[in-house]
Amino acid sequence: MILEVIPYLEQANTWPQSGYHIMAQYDDEKVVVYQSYRASIGNFAVTNQYFGGDFSFTRMTWIKPNFLWMMYRNGWGTKEGQEVVLAVHLKIEAFERYLRLAVYSSYQEEIYGNREQWAEAVKSSNIRLQWDPDHDPYGTKLERRAIQIGIRNEEIRKFSNEDILLIEDVSEFVAEQRVLVNLKRLDELRTPREIPFKPSEKVVRKRLKLN
8 A cells, every 4th residue: 555654643643623724645746635436436446547437527526635534424434335445646736726726615705705706606616625524533523624625527537537646445444444443442543644735826725714
């Protein structure tokens, strides 16, 4: 597994406890995001290193750079249709593009001025974003906010192939860690190394309310 993992407790105490933060594993070339699919989609993606087959290009697809938030949403890989957990290594310039183009899923008066302008922005944009409460390994809601990004139309075609450096199946790793969570052995739990990601453009950082 290429994904870098370290003891959960080693990093949890260093993470920001509140505010808006894009927690992610990244370097100068890539940002890792997570998705969960049924086997026909997930296995195709891993085998071919792009999304195709049963993958829908007409529905919005959501990516999450925060591993534990993904685990909250997919029940540590146990929810139906989300059994194959993927770590998608995206080109960093693609991830930056998503953030630059993203329009909030909910109305933000300080950004869009009025609801009509926001509705028009939502209609014309191919990238959505929303902030949700982050969660700990047990699914407990935290004060810190976690981001998810929705992709559609021509952007989904770029995402499915052009924007990807590597697709890893991390389902086995997730299953191993799920056992530790169920046994409440957080001292043994390992999670992907993550730190706050800061977009390169100041205007984007401000619009995303990043602390």
